[in-house]
Amino acid sequence: MKRTIALSINGKSHADEVEPRLLLIHYLREMASLTGPHIACETSTCGACTVMLDGKAVKSCTMFAVQADGRKILTIEGLATNGKLDPLQEAFWNEHGLQCGFCTPGMILTAKQLLNDNPNPTDEEIRKSIEGNLCRCTGYQHIVNAVKAAAAKAGA
Template sequence: MRPETPGMASRRPSRHLIFNAFCHNIIDRQKADSMKRKINLTINGKSFTDEVEPRMLLIHYLREVAGFTGPHIGCETSICGACTVALDGKAVKSCTMFAVQADGREVTTIEGLATNGQLHPVQEAFWNEHALQCGFCTPGMIMTSKQLLERNPHPTEEEIRHGIEGNLCRCTGYQHIVNAVKAAAAKAGA
């Protein structure tokens, strides 16, 4: 075995330093734990109570804690809309809010739209009009389209395009999505 050079020993962290880092790690974790807050919210009609760090984003809470993986993480920068869910009936980007902000409120994800195995009219229209290819944007796109039709049951094509501008699709070129929203509106009006 080669004898250790004096320099190597000095580069190795001392026991004291390792112990210090270990303690700080525990202190940081305790601090994070003490910052945790209890939240109680309704997701798709079911009540959920959990302790979360205030910094936990709603999308991470929905996917990793509550188990609703329908809302997707796309850009993580508030642009793509794949994470869109309804908060008290309003479409929001769940990557741009904290789970603690949803305390006491009602969240609806794509999983909550179908009732008794019956697709929501917007879901059905997306199916019929082939409004998706890879499907990654679809949960968000449907949640936003649903909001659009609730506020404006008979939108023009321009209003549809304006209404879904917070959701990006990289496959369809949007044409079939616009057709699906039109079809859902026509069916609701029929």
């Protein structure tokens, strides 16, 4: 039986009828037309589908849309404010923290939580925090550099 959910996505209110089994990633991509969160492994491993739920990074392939009823979702599309990129987005650009870019939305949103909780992380803390986000291009070094650069800029 379908249920109506009402939630905030990137600051906008949404209300839709969904089947309980609809995964949040499918809701975001197919009903809310937000294709920033990506589908890759679909088994909670790769983190390409990462979004923020009430300020915490979560894998939207491992959550039902009904669980997001009444809550606040942030996708990569909502990170820039008034056309100005978030410092993490700037840093990924400047530090070349991506090659193909497929993992980048998830990487950035997981790193966002890290910097919220710990504004000055060590390399080791950065690597631990992005354990659940797989990149198959870069070897992670430039991603770590990008997160450090964003932290340094925020602290400057």
